[in-house]
Amino acid sequence: MAEPGTVQEVVRVQPADVAVDPAVAGLIYLEARLADEARYSEWESLWADDGLYWVPMHPGDDPEVTLSYIYDNRRRIKSRVAQLNTGTRHSQTPPSVMRRTISNLEVVARDEDTTTVASNFALYEYRYAMTVWAGRYVHRVQLTDAGPLLVAKTVHLVNAGGALPTMSFLI
Amino acid sequence: MTVTAAPVSRPHDVTALVEPDRVHGAVYTSPEVFELEMKRIFREGWVFVAHESEVPEKGDYVTRRIGGEPMVVARGKDGVVRVLANRCTHRGNRLCNAEKGNSSSFRCPYHGWTFGNDGKLVGVPMRDGYGDRLNAVREELGLVQAPRQESYGGFVFASLAPTGISLLEHLGNATKAIDRLLDLSPTREIQLSAGWMKHHNNCNWKMVMENNVDGYHALFTHASVYDAVRPAKVSHVPSKVEVLVRDLGNGHSEIDYEPEYTRLDEEFIWYGRLPREKAPEYVAAMEAAHGPAKAHQALVSGPPHTLIFPNLFLAEMNVMTVEPLNAGETIAFTAPVLIPGAPEINTKTLRRTEGAMGPAGFLIADDGEIGQRNQMGLAAQDPEWVVLSRGSDTDVDDETGRVNHDKSAETPQRGWWKHWAGVLAGSRG
Ligand code: FES
Ligand SMILES: [Fe+2]
Numbered sequence: 341m342a343e344p345g346t347v348q349e350v351v352r353v354q355p356a357d358v359a360v361d362p363a364v365a366g367l368i369y370l371e372a373r374l375a376d377e378a379r380y381s382e383w384e385s386l387w388a389d390d391g392l393y394w395v396p397m398h399p400g401d402d403p404e405v406t407l408s409y410i411y412d413n414r415r416r417i418k419s420r421v422a423q424l425n426t427g428t429r430h431s432q433t434p435p436s437v438m439r440r441t442i443s444n445l446e447v448v449a450r451d452e453d454t455t456t457v458a459s460n461f462a463l464y465e466y467r468y469a470m471t472v473w474a475g476r477y478v479h480r481v482q483l484t485d486a487g488p489l490l491v492a493k494t495v496h497l498v499n500a501g502g503a504l505p506t507m508s509f510l511i
Numbered sequence: 512m513t514v515t516a517a518p519v520s521r522p523h524d525v526t527a528l529v530e531p532d533r534v535h536g537a538v539y540t541s542p543e544v545f546e547l548e549m550k551r552i553f554r555e556g557w558v559f560v561a562h563e564s565e566v567p568e569k570g571d572y573v574t575r576r577i578g579g580e581p582m583v584v585a586r587g588k589d590g591v592v593r594v595l596a597n598r599c600t601h602r603g604n605r606l607c608n609a610e611k612g613n614s615s616s617f618r619c620p621y622h623g624w625t626f627g628n629d630g631k632l633v634g635v636p637m638r639d640g641y642g643d644r645l646n647a648v649r650e651e652l653g654l655v656q657a658p659r660q661e662s663y664g665g666f667v668f669a670s671l672a673p674t675g676i677s678l679l680e681h682l683g684n685a686t687k688a689i690d691r692l693l694d695l696s697p698t699r700e701i702q703l704s705a706g707w708m709k710h711h712n713n714c715n716w717k718m719v720m721e722n723n724v725d726g727y728h729a730l731f732t733h734a735s736v737y738d739a740v741r742p743a744k745v746s747h748v749p750s751k752v753e754v755l756v757r758d759l760g761n762g763h764s765e766i767d768y769e770p771e772y773t774r775l776d777e778e779f780i781w782y783g784r785l786p787r788e789k790a791p792e793y794v795a796a797m798e799a800a801h802g803p804a805k806a807h808q809a810l811v812s813g814p815p816h817t818l819i820f821p822n823l824f825l826a827e828m829n830v831m832t833v834e835p836l837n838a839g840e841t842i843a844f845t846a847p848v849l850i851p852g853a854p855e856i857n858t859k860t861l862r863r864t865e866g867a868m869g870p871a872g873f874l875i876a877d878d879g880e881i882g883q884r885n886q887m888g889l890a891a892q893d894p895e896w897v898v899l900s901r902g903s904d905t906d907v908d909d910e911t912g913r914v915n916h917d918k919s920a921e922t923p924q925r926g927w928w929k930h931w932a933g934v935l936a937g938s939r940g
Contacts, residue, residue: 431880
């Protein structure tokens with residue numbers, strides 16, 4: 341990420357690139373809805389073979405040497421979904437009732453077939469009581485012949501530095 | 512959310528809340544019991560505060576709480592690690608507000624008093640206002656240091672009471688568990704430098720702690736992991752394995768997998784059955800340090816699964832501690848145990864910690880959920896008691912403690928509660 345005062349930072353204070361390809365935005369919204377509705381296997385089908393689902397504890401962390409809340413490679417994404425699908429993942433039995441809104445979509449990088457989009461989200465989770473989650477998503481989406489696929493999703497929670505309630509749903 | 516506490520009928524007679532094989536539900540729900548625990552267990556007894564590897568350099572500090580009181584653990588410019596009250600001695604402002612950092616001094620933002628990282632008061636702005644008393648003020652108003660502080664294996668413990676038993680007396684048989692963890696490091700050093708996951712639990716702190724040595728729940732609470740992902744490292748059906756539970760005395764207890772691992776004589780069962788070829792540098796360093804035979808034994812035996820009363824759980828390749836907030840809320844802290852000079856193992860350990868532990872962990876998220884439901888269930892005041900009699904007829908005493916060969920026996924819980932009742936009744940532990 342660019343340090344304040346660097347050339348990149350000067351570039352970044354330009355108005356955001358909001359020209360998000362509808363196919364990319366569509367995948368981001370679909371991913372959100374499937375997660376909200378606990379449609380685990382359908383959610384998993386959005387992932388590319390080398391997908392990475394990451395929820396760091398601090399924005400600048402290096403996952404090689406620091407602990408994350410979630411650092412799922414594709415194999416572990418599969419395991420996470422399989423566990424949720426058992427119906428005996430007690431912390432999601434029954435699944436939390438959730439709705440999230442995503443806004444402020446900005447394209448932060450793109451090459452021929454891959455687009456990285458940053459956004460803000462607010463997620464309302466009802467279980468025993470209402471819990472509000474919020475933060476910044478960074479989705480990396482690849483456009484393939486088979487349609488758009490999710491290559492990486494990073495979730496920077498605003499409260500990542502504090503003690504988190506149980507978060508075994510798909511954030 | 513806050514769970515309503517059941518009122519206590521006998522708030523001041525805590526010994527009546529604990530019987531040899533059952534405890535009154537109020538031990539988990541009563542605010543009066545909680546206040547007494549903070550005093551007797553967390554302020555007067557020995558509690559784990561930090562690991563020396565968290566403050567490796569001079570000036571490094573971390574902030575913690577002991578029984579609700581803010582503390583800073585700082586390595587001074589003299590290299591000494593001190594547990595200090597995180598409270599300006601002038602009018603009480605919290606001095607250190609970051610979770611961790613490095614600083615040669617701590618400057619209070621309120622009126623600018625400055626303390627060295629050894630706790631000495633080194634600067635008082637507009638000093639004339641103290642007239643002749645300035646030197647006395649500077650002498651007397653250094654940061655308050657925990658009256659007692661000792662370490663074992665780099666684990667720093669403190670007590671806020673000036674007198675009591677030594678740390679070694681308190682740890683008793685549990686030092687062997689710390690040794691067992693250190694045996695897995697070629698240098699006998701470990702690092703808790705990857706950060707702590709913090710998980711807010713809606714249940715009593717003792718539920719978080721004692722569940723860690725409950726060998727009965729895994730097949731049920733964690734069925735989803737074994738069904739969906741992989742079978743347990745060794746069977747959780749007690750009759751199929753030589754896995755013990757042990758009350759080590761002084762409230763410490765463990766689930767001991769070593770007999771089963773030794774019977775199988777297989778290295779790294781505790782580490783996802785990692786083939787030793789996958790960690791060549793680590794294995795070579797272990798053999799160079801300990802010799803092939805001892806290294807093999809350490810890699811077979813694996814890490815401890817040991818609860819050290821009241822707030823330290825050696826969770827195999829993790830360390831867990833708790834910060835009790837009130838009778839119904841607890842923050843659990845979890846850090847992976849890293850081994851200096853073994854990067855091939857350490858990155859894997861991070862991934863294993865994330866997989867199992869913390870708010871999104873495959874295991875701990877469900878333990879947290881069950882803990883919360885337990886707290887909800889206890890709001891029913893009839894039945895009054897929680898039953899811990901499982902295996903009480905088959906406990907056997909030996910030189911290691913009180914052992915039960917059925918890992919689902921509630922031997923660890925009985926040991927925990929016996930000690931707890933003694934400490935709350937005023938026998939210094
Ligand atoms: S309270 Fe710290 S200087 Fe006054
Ligand atoms: Fe568990």
